[in-house]
Amino acid sequence: MTNEVEAAQQELIDDFSLFDDWMDRYQYLIDLGRRLPEFPESLRTEENRIRGCQSQVWFVAEEKEGRLEFRAISDAAIVSGLIAVLLRLYSGRYPQDIIDTPPDFVKALQLESHLSPTRSNGLSSMLTAIRGFAAEALQAA
Amino acid sequence: MSQPQPRTASSVADCRADFPILEQCISGAPLVYLDSAASAQQPAAVIDAVARYQREDHANVHRGVHTLSHRATEAYEGARDKLRDFINAASRREIVFTSGTTESINLVAQSYCRPRIGAGDKILITHLEHHANIVPWQILCEQTGAELLVAPIDDAGQVELDALLAMMTDDVFILAISHVSNALGTISPIADIIATAKERGIPVLVDGAQGVPHLAIDVRALDCDFYAFSGHKMFGPTGTGVLYGRESLLDAMPPYQGGGDMILEVSFEATVYNELPYKFEAGTPNISGCVGLGAAVDYLQSVGMQRIADYEHELHDYMVAELKAIDGIRLIGQATEKASVQSFLLDDIHSHDLGTILDHQGVAIRTGHHCAMPVMQHFGISGTARASLALYNNEDDVNRLTEAVLKAKQVFA
Numbered sequence: 001m002t003n004e005v006e007a008a009q010q011e012l013i014d015d016f017s018l019f020d021d022w023m024d025r026y027q028y029l030i031d032l033g034r035r036l037p038e039f040p041e042s043l044r045t046e047e048n049r050i051r052g053c054q055s056q057v058w059f060v061a062e063e064k065e066g067r068l069e070f071r072a073i074s075d076a077a078i079v080s081g082l083i084a085v086l087l088r089l090y091s092g093r094y095p096q097d098i099i100d101t102p103p104d105f106v107k108a109l110q111l112e113s114h115l116s117p118t119r120s121n122g123l124s125s126m127l128t129a130i131r132g133f134a135a136e137a138l139q140a141a
Numbered sequence: 142m143s144q145p146q147p148r149t150a151s152s153v154a155d156c157r158a159d160f161p162i163l164e165q166c167i168s169g170a171p172l173v174y175l176d177s178a179a180s181a182q183q184p185a186a187v188i189d190a191v192a193r194y195q196r197e198d199h200a201n202v203h204r205g206v207h208t209l210s211h212r213a214t215e216a217y218e219g220a221r222d223k224l225r226d227f228i229n230a231a232s233r234r235e236i237v238f239t240s241g242t243t244e245s246i247n248l249v250a251q252s253y254c255r256p257r258i259g260a261g262d263k264i265l266i267t268h269l270e271h272h273a274n275i276v277p278w279q280i281l282c283e284q285t286g287a288e289l290l291v292a293p294i295d296d297a298g299q300v301e302l303d304a305l306l307a308m309m310t311d312d313v314f315i316l317a318i319s320h321v322s323n324a325l326g327t328i329s330p331i332a333d334i335i336a337t338a339k340e341r342g343i344p345v346l347v348d349g350a351q352g353v354p355h356l357a358i359d360v361r362a363l364d365c366d367f368y369a370f371s372g373h374k375m376f377g378p379t380g381t382g383v384l385y386g387r388e389s390l391l392d393a394m395p396p397y398q399g400g401g402d403m404i405l406e407v408s409f410e411a412t413v414y415n416e417l418p419y420k421f422e423a424g425t426p427n428i429s430g431c432v433g434l435g436a437a438v439d440y441l442q443s444v445g446m447q448r449i450a451d452y453e454h455e456l457h458d459y460m461v462a463e464l465k466a467i468d469g470i471r472l473i474g475q476a477t478e479k480a481s482v483q484s485f486l487l488d489d490i491h492s493h494d495l496g497t498i499l500d501h502q503g504v505a506i507r508t509g510h511h512c513a514m515p516v517m518q519h520f521g522i523s524g525t526a527r528a529s530l531a532l533y534n535n536e537d538d539v540n541r542l543t544e545a546v547l548k549a550k551q552v553f554a
Binding site for chain 1 (some may be wrong): 168490491493494497498501523553
């Protein structure tokens with residue numbers, strides 16, 4: 001059976017397959033980032049900051065009725081778009097589904113260049129953080 | 142014997158063909174490499190010299206009686222002679238091979254300064270410095286109780302000379318200043334600054350990492366005490382560099398690291414250190430890298446440093462004018478005297494976003510704080526996009542840069 005994360009991932013990949021031009025893909029990503037929900041100033045703390053990013057990224061997780069909810073923001077537009085993609089896939093999901101689903105979208109959306117830690121733009125750090133939160137939640141349960 | 146014909150200034154642009162890496166496409170577009178201030182590309186002459194050395198001549202230096210060891214020693218020491226000539230040092234004893242500018246500066250901080258200073262002494266730098274010319278001094282201050290003084294810069298990105306001169310007081314033990322700012326391209330008037338420092342008895346270290354690739358350097362004319370630079374910024378291999386030091390100072394300094402090659406005699410009772418410059422070259426050095434660095438010097442001298450400086454100056458002015466004409470651009474660093482670098486911001490686009498969109502058009506620039514966070518803090522920004530030129534760039538590259546920036550403007554509109 002397909003879990004919720006897998007289903008969301010497939011939908012995302014289908015959406016992005018509409019674009020064959022890199023510029024359109026980036027423009028869509030940037031638009032997604034611009035539509036991120038407001039991230040409160042009070043949460044932009046050192047503790048919530050993901051280190052190792054050239055741009056600033058703040059990331060918080062919360063567990064609600066067995067599901068993990070994420071909120072995040074960045075001061076860079078493309079990274080905010082990546083955050084929007086991550087939230088769409090992983091926020092409001094069961095930790096087990098997050099752990100069980102390999103992040104195939106990275107390759108499908110041609111975002112590999114964003115994955116290398118040396119690009120230090122946070123996709124890699126954010127994915128690690130999300131999977132870390134999920135593993136922690138599972139352990140606590 | 143006829144001298145090799147020096148190339149004319151207009152043909153410096155032909156140098157592009159000497160750099161094999163530039164003949165490739167990135168994201169389907171011919172590569173435009175505008176990140177030479179981070180690391181410059183190597184001409185085929187350097188790549189081939191290193192390969193030939195590895196294939197034919199490699200052995201350890203200064204040790205063996207066999208033929209390869211002789212050849213390796215000759216190649217390594219030959220490179221030292223080339224470097225001496227390149228910066229017009231008085232003696233080959235003043236050319237210490239290091240892993241780069243960073244190690245050169247740390248060597249001076251730890252070996253020249255540390256045994257001689259203490260609480261109450263001051264180390265003077267400027268607000269323009271790269272982290273490599275800040276952090277070694279901070280470490281030294283922590284170790285010795287000395288104090289770090291920072292001369293201010295103005296909004297064009299130039300050291301405020303009056304303030305700097307006023308800060309050169311009796312208690313300043315050393316002045317460490319960059320020749321050319323890596324983040325902004327500002328050329329500081331180091332000859333005048335050194336002259337004043339000399340009058341006041343203050344030794345001067347020049348961070349020349351960004352000076353050497355663009356300007357003809359004469360350490361004797363400058364009269365500096367130390368000049369530190371890196372091989373990979375001047376078209377040589379990474380992991381190579383030089384510390385030029387005035388012989389009388391180097392002579393009086395204790396070794397920086399202990400090990401093989403830096404000794405004459407070792408016993409458990411007493412060890413006698415080797416002579417200059419070997420006293421500072423502990424362990425097997427980066428022989429092949431230094432051979433490549435020597436080849437880079439040959440290459441630069443075949444083009445001519447003055448020609449390179451003139452060519453780049455013209456191209457720099459063209460780049461600045463073209464960038465300036467773009468609506469929404471903010472140039473960071475507008476010093477009167479600049480070399481080959483322009484930092485900028487576009488609208489409210491994050492520099493990292495800008496760099497990503499440019500990369501998709503085959504244009505390589507640097508984004509971020511450029512290891513000069515205090516400079517960014519001065520301008521109240523977290524980073525910039527930085528385009529830096531080298532002798533292999535041309536007007537086409539600049540045009541591609543401006544086209545790519547205009548396209549980025551569309552993407553983020």
